[in-house]
Amino acid sequence: MEIVKTIVCKLKVSKKNKEILLKTMELFRDACNYISEIAWKQKCFNPVALHHLTYRKVREKFKLPANLAIEARDRVAKSYKTDKSKLHEFKSLSMDLDDRLFSIKQKEDKFLVSIATIKGRIKCELDIGDYQRQYLENAKPTYATLHYRNKTFFLHIAIDKEIPEPKGSNPVGVDVGIKHLLVASNGFKVKGGKIVKQREHFRKLRQELQKKRTWSAYRKLKQISGKEKRWINTILHQISREFVDSLKEGDVVVMEKLNGIRERVKLRKEQRYFFHSWAFRKLQQYIEYKALERGIPVVYVNAKNTSITCPRCGYVEKRNRRTQSLFRCVKCGFQHNADMVGALNLANKFRSELARAEWGVVNRPNAGMNAMSFCEHHDSPANHSFLTGGG
Numbered sequence: 001m002e003i004v005k006t007i008v009c010k011l012k013v014s015k016k017n018k019e020i021l022l023k024t025m026e027l028f029r030d031a032c033n034y035i036s037e038i039a040w041k042q043k044c045f046n047p048v049a050l051h052h053l054t055y056r057k058v059r060e061k062f063k064l065p066a067n068l069a070i071e072a073r074d075r076v077a078k079s080y081k082t083d084k085s086k087l088h089e090f091k092s093l094s095m096d097l098d099d100r101l102f103s104i105k106q107k108e109d110k111f112l113v114s115i116a117t118i119k120g121r122i123k124c125e126l127d128i129g130d131y132q133r134q135y136l137e138n139a140k141p142t143y144a145t146l147h148y149r150n151k152t153f154f155l156h157i158a159i160d161k162e163i164p165e166p167k168g169s170n171p172v173g174v175d176v177g178i179k180h181l182l183v184a185s186n187g188f189k190v191k192g193g194k195i196v197k198q199r200e201h202f203r204k205l206r207q208e209l210q211k212k213r214t215w216s217a218y219r220k221l222k223q224i225s226g227k228e229k230r231w232i233n234t235i236l237h238q239i240s241r242e243f244v245d246s247l248k249e250g251d252v253v254v255m256e257k258l259n260g261i262r263e264r265v266k267l268r269k270e271q272r273y274f275f276h277s278w279a280f281r282k283l284q285q286y287i288e289y290k291a292l293e294r295g296i297p298v299v300y301v302n303a304k305n306t307s308i309t310c311p312r313c314g315y316v317e318k319r320n321r322r323t324q325s326l327f328r329c330v331k332c333g334f335q336h337n338a339d340m341v342g343a344l345n346l347a348n349k350f351r352s353e354l355a356r357a358e359w360g361v362v363n364r365p366n367a368g369m370n371a372m373s374f375c376e377h378h379d380s381p382a383n384h385s386f387l388t389g390g391g
């Protein structure tokens with residue numbers, strides 16, 4: 001099986017090449033906006049029809065290489081594919097490159113990229129470390145995007161990667177939440193406190209800047225939100241890496257379909273909801289990706305009732321969930337951290353769905369018992385050190 005991995009590489013760019021690249025990217029952006037206006041005015045969103053409508057004019061007007069003109073039209077068509085209700089505007093300086101527009105060559109210990117521009121092809125060295133190198137060695141990338149951010153060029157290179165065929169049968173439920181960012185039924189957990197604190201720091205910074213109402217404060221504000229996003233992204237990558245490292249061969253990652261979070265989290269402020277759903281989705285994506293790299297399958301199950309079902313006796317009742325963090329079954333008295341209960345229930349859901357599909361699993365004597373024996377250890381309330389910490 002193959003998956004696509006994106007490697008982000010900084011570019012070392014000479015002063016002369018910088019000018020050429022920036023000019024090309026500006027023209028690419030302008031071409032996108034030009035095509036977008038025509039598409040919007042004529043209500044023509046089909047890539048082939050849009051090509052006939054715009055290709056020659058784009059070549060004349062913007063002097064872009066043929067394949068860049070095609071990439072611009074593709075970007076516009078793709079953008080309208082998801083939303084045809086308004087005119088799309090392209091602001092960021094970024095450019096899509098297929099394998100006729102860029103190529104990467106290794107020269108001794110250096111990696112060089114050649115990129116097609118309005119002034120012919122230019123060459124730059126990739127400014128990279130061992131992490132990127134291991135992926136670029138012997139790779140034949142066919143797609144990349146070039147970005148200009150914080151006065152630096154970044155090339156995002158898509159690389160096909162061969163991975164083992166995913167297989168496994170032991171479910172590990174993964175619950176994502178605010179108090180605990182991640183709790184898994186194999187015992188792995190990460191508190192959310194660090195992220196909450198750092199977000200608070202960013203929130204205060206933003207508030208101060210918003211009060212100022214100056215142009216430079218506005219610019220700073222935009223910078224900060226980008227910084228914050230990248231910071232959180234890094235944390236999510238670390239967490240997903242550590243979690244996937246905690247998995248064993250034969251495990252199956254079971255996560256909830258994310259529309260379930262909306263019901264569960266019940267946040268009053270829309271912006272907070274937006275952040276959390278974004279972060280949870282990212283976290284799931286990173287886990288999925290890293291698990292698949294190791295040949296560990298990932299399944300998504302409907303999370304309905306997973307926060308209020310007793311993992312021991314199966315009793316479903318709202319009152320089982322005492323607080324945001326405490327679960328105590330009103331029927332059998334089973335007590336545990338609420339996030340862990342969510343993770344256990346996700347694992348159980350996978351078992352029961354599998355049981356319905358396959359007789360073999362039903363007949364296996366101990367199916368479904370592993371996670372239970374794990375949580376019995378924590379059954380006494382005195383053991384819940386993580387119930388009070390974290391948030």
Ligand SMILES: [Zn+2]
Nearest residue numbers: 310313329332
């Ligand atoms: Zn119970």
